[in-house]
Amino acid sequence: MANDEAVVIDPADCFETFYARELTGAVRLAALLTQSPAAAEDLAQDAFARMLPRWGTADNPAAYLRTCVVNACFQWQRHAGVRRAKAHLVAAPNHVDFVAGELADAVAALPHRQRAVLVLRYYADLSEAEIADALGCRPGTVKSLAARALARLQKEIQR
């Protein structure tokens, strides 16, 4: 999913081809946004599912998918409390967590919009305008979120 502007979307592409090419990137993006590899596959699947009915109508399918992933991850974050409260009712799926580390822990502790800006900038290599489009906010907000996130990380690491 990173560098999607360099990917030429062939109008003749079928959804299956698009899915096969973009799935890994979508799962990775979801994992970075949520810091939960276990949930990433589901969230990416949901994003593809939301996109399918609109296939052929989006000018930039990759960007559309990215926005779907970001929105799915935000929704997942909002429901985190409910999942924890109900955790004792369901099985814990097998999953692999990210390796802990000073920076990794600090990133995981960021508010999810700040983390999303960093992931989209430093993993997906998106411009501020593209990040703003994905997050549904203004480029100025992206700048502000990025600055606050970096400052917070810097402070955490120096602590």
Added chain:
Amino acid sequence: MTRSSVTDLEDDLRTLFASQAEAVDVAVTTTVAAPCWSLLPTNADAPSGRRRTITIAAASVAAMFAIVITLTTLGRDAEPTDVRAGEQSTLSVSTPEPIDPEPTDPEMTVPTSAVPAAPAVDPIDSVDEFRRRVEDVYRAPGARALFGDVVIGEASDVRTSPDEPRGYGVNVVAANGARGGIATGDQLLPLGRPETAPGETVIEPVALPAGIEEGVMRDSGRTVAVTLRGHDQFVTLVIEKVDTGVTPSMLIPIAAAVLVPPLPAPTTGPGVSDLGRFDATVLPDGFFETGVAETADPTSTSVTAHFLTGTDQQALMTGRRLNVTTVRNADAAAVMADIGGQPGIRTLDVRGYPALIQVPFSPSLEPTTALSLVWSESPTMVVFVNGRGLTEVELVAVANGLRPR
């Protein structure tokens, strides 16, 4: 923040994200879809108002620690009263020290309907009954994981006259020699007060076990305690913190089990291990078993799930997956009522039992929202079947094909 430090941090972030992204490939191959969240209440279904969640993680605590129980108040005069029975001395928590409150989750919102209904439970009306329940609680796997093999002291009736409310206490010694105990009675403060005392935190209803109506927990720095009310009786459990990581919330299911004994394990119907006995002919083409997960909590609820997924291109594209999850010792009626009260749920029959299915669903094979089906064949067992990219016909066929061992 200097320019160079920002640049360094940006480089570190690129490296971190790249390494995490690479790790996801491994995670994806070993992970499966979340079992049944889509059937559970969500924020969108919840009434307004923020609630705080309390994570009960007792089973993860490996260390032994001292247990000291006290009665805060058993008499009508609401004066602190030590547990008098047993050979060990007790710790008073009647004047708790201020502590940091439990971390709150501002995003937590759970409907009040999530609080399970209380099953009918006989009150504790004798010392012998009290002692028996305490023994049962400490023999349970969850308590044993926390305390090890405990020595239970002589239980006693703490009343000074027959006219006083019921009140019983017992001291307990943990396997490592630490002191402890537990107490119950008709009256125990601080419950019922309009505001909590310093160091006390009101336990949110969603964190209360079935049959418990209210509760308060305290952390005085040296001890942690929990007081619960249910079935017009109270229980207080106080623990001396000799190890880190012990929080009052860990005591909730153990203390609650004194007032409301856990439901017995089912002897019939599809069980946890029974899910290993699928009738394979009911599975849609392209599915295979990918793994099993099992968990248990201090109240003996145990869960196992089987995960099945498609292999061919079509199955991959549509993300066809199937999860089966059983919940043992759950209050099945309360779970079903909770789910049934949510929007978008309708009823049907599975294996001759009433079942709930999430709607809307895809009438044709499309990767839309996940399908979720839940039913119960015993008061203490709930079965969830979740499918993604499946039709309702396929999902119900799989559910009907589940066979008890």
